[in-house]
Amino acid sequence: MTPQHALWLPLFDDLSDPLLIARIAAEAEESGWDGLFVWDHVRWREPVTHVADPWITLTAVACATERLRFGPMVSAITRRRPVKLARETATLDRLSGGRLTLGVGLGSDRFAGEFSRTGEECDDRVRGAMLDEALEVLGKAWSGEVVHHHGQHYTVDGVQFLPKPSGIPVWAAGFPGNAKPMRRAARVDGFFPVNLTSADQLAEAVASVEALRTNDKPFDYAVEVAPGQDASPYVAAGATWLLTGFDPESLDVDHVRGVLREGPA
Numbered sequence: 001m002t003p004q005h006a007l008w009l010p011l012f013d014d015l016s017d018p019l020l021i022a023r024i025a026a027e028a029e030e031s032g033w034d035g036l037f038v039w040d041h042v043r044w045r046e047p048v049t050h051v052a053d054p055w056i057t058l059t060a061v062a063c064a065t066e067r068l069r070f071g072p073m074v075s076a077i078t079r080r081r082p083v084k085l086a087r088e089t090a091t092l093d094r095l096s097g098g099r100l101t102l103g104v105g106l107g108s109d110r111f112a113g114e115f116s117r118t119g120e121e122c123d124d125r126v127r128g129a130m131l132d133e134a135l136e137v138l139g140k141a142w143s144g145e146v147v148h149h150h151g152q153h154y155t156v157d158g159v160q161f162l163p164k165p166s167g168i169p170v171w172a173a174g175f176p177g178n179a180k181p182m183r184r185a186a187r188v189d190g191f192f193p194v195n196l197t198s199a200d201q202l203a204e205a206v207a208s209v210e211a212l213r214t215n216d217k218p219f220d221y222a223v224e225v226a227p228g229q230d231a232s233p234y235v236a237a238g239a240t241w242l243l244t245g246f247d248p249e250s251l252d253v254d255h256v257r258g259v260l261r262e263g264p265a
Contacts, residue, residue: 003230003231004241005264006035008073008224009034009256011052012044012250018052020253022116024260029068032263036061037073037243039101044112045063047249055088056135062096069099073243074173074192076107079120082134082154086141092215103192105173106131129153135170142168171222176205186212190220199233206238227259
C-alpha cells in the first residue's frame with residue numbers, strides 16, 4: 001500500500017500564528033501533501049513561549065484547504081469535556097467536508113507540567129480510564145442517537161448531538177509494546193506508536209494490534225519521520241501514514257516551508 005504523507009507541526013513560537021499555519025496548509029496541499037497534523041498543548045518548556053490553540057488553528061486550516069486531511073496529533077482529551085469535544089469535532093468535520101482525524105492519547109506532565117500546573121489529573125491510570133470513557137461518550141454522541149451515559153467520570157443524561165459528523169477516524173497514540181494503548185488502538189481506527197526506534201519495532205506493534213482487532217474496517221498506522229529520512233523500512237513494516245516532524249525547540253518557518261516545497265518523499 002502506498003503511504004500517505006503529512007506535515008506534523010508544533011504550534012509553538014513562530015508557528016503559533018493560525019493565519020501562517022493556514023497558509024502553510026494551503027501550500028502543502030498544492031505541493032502534494034496528503035495531511036497536516038498539529039500538536040495540542042497549553043504550554044511547553046523553555047525556550048518555547050508562544051503556544052496556539054489547535055482547534056481554532058485547524059478551523060483556519062479547514063477553510064484554507066479542500067482535500068487535506070488534518071487533526072490534532074495527539075490530543076490529551078481527558079482535559080476536555082467529551083460533550084463539548086463532541087460538538088467541536090462534529091462541527092469541524094462538517095466544515096471541512098469530512099477531513100478531520102482525531103488523534104488521542106494520555107499526554108504527559110513531564111514535558112511542561114501541563115497537568116500539575118493547571119489542576120488536571122496527573123495519575124496515568126486514572127487518565128487512561130477517563131480517556132477510554134471519553135471515547136465511549138464520543139462514539140455515542142457521533143452516532144446521532146440520544147445519549148444516556150452514566151459512567152465513573154462522565155454523565156450524559158438524554159442528550160442528542162445533531163448534526164452528526166460524516167465519520168471521524170480516531171487514532172490512538174501510545175508506546176509500542178505497552179498493552180493498554182494497543183488494546184485501545186485496536187478498538188478505534190488507527191495506532192500512532194510514539195518514540196519508535198526501528199522498523200522492526202513497528203512491525204511487532206502492527207502484529208500485536210492486528211491480533212487484537214475484531215473487525216475489518218480500514219485501519220491506519222502512523223509513524224513520525226524526520227525531514228528527508230528514508231521511510232521505506234517503516235512502509236514495509238506496515239506504516240500507512242508518514243508524519244514529517246520538526247523539533248519543537250528549534251522551529252524555523254523557512255525550514256518548514258523548504259521541506260514542504262520539496263514535497264512528500
